[in-house]
Every structure is written in C-alpha cells, then in structure tokens.
Amino acid sequence: MIVKLISVFVKRGRVDDFMASQEVWNRETSLCVGYLGTLVGRDVGDEDVVHVQVFWRTMAGYERFMREEHDRIAELAGADALYERIEVRVVERVAGDCEVVGSRSL
Numbered sequence: 261m262i263v264k265l266i267s268v269f270v271k272r273g274r275v276d277d278f279m280a281s282q283e284v285w286n287r288e289t290s291l292c293v294g295y296l297g298t299l300v301g302r303d304v305g306d307e308d309v310v311h312v313q314v315f316w317r318t319m320a321g322y323e324r325f326m327r328e329e330h331d332r333i334a335e336l337a338g339a340d341a342l343y344e345r346i347e348v349r350v351v352e353r354v355a356g357d358c359e360v361v362g363s364r365s366l
Contacts, residue, residue: 261315262315262352263316263350264314264322265348266312266313266314266347266348267310267311267312267347268309268310268311268312268339269343269344269345269346270308270342271344272308274342274343278310278339281342282300282310282312284333284336284338285339288329288332288333288337292324293324294321294322294324295315295316295317295321296317297315298312298313298315299312300312
C-alpha cells in the first residue's frame, strides 16, 4: 500500500471552500484504478491547515493516477487558488497489497 501525505496551508478564511474542493478530489479520485481511500482532517493546532492522506493499492496505480488523472481533477476542483502552500510526501510500501473493507465519503 502507498500513502500520500499532504499538508495544505489554506488561505485564511478559505477552509470551507477548500473542504468543498476536497470533496471533488475525493469523488473523482474514488473512480481511479488502485485507489483505496482518503482521510481528511483539520490540524488541531492551526485551523487553516488541513491534512489529507490518500491510500493507493500499489505504486503503479498511484503513478498511473498522477500521469492520467491528477491534472484533470486539480483543474476541476480548483483548490490551488485556495491555499498558500502544500507539503507532499509519498510513503512507499507501508503494507502489502490491501483491499478496502469499509469507506465513508466526506
């Protein structure tokens, strides 16, 4: 399993708009091959920081998403106008291949 860890430093007063944009990301990404799920939460120490964890079955699935779907979804969601900066880290092979056992949308 691959985990993409994203910390989003949202522009002040735009968190609700960002969360609506994140719903677009979640919906569209859920249709992609190899996608396992997403967790989204606000930082308890800074209300303008949102943490997103996206889970992929394999690195190949994640790379396919980045190559074929990422830019289209980014444009559709329009989140880039809502944040000052993001920090992204991809954690490879945190477990073997996984199946979704339960999920819930935002």
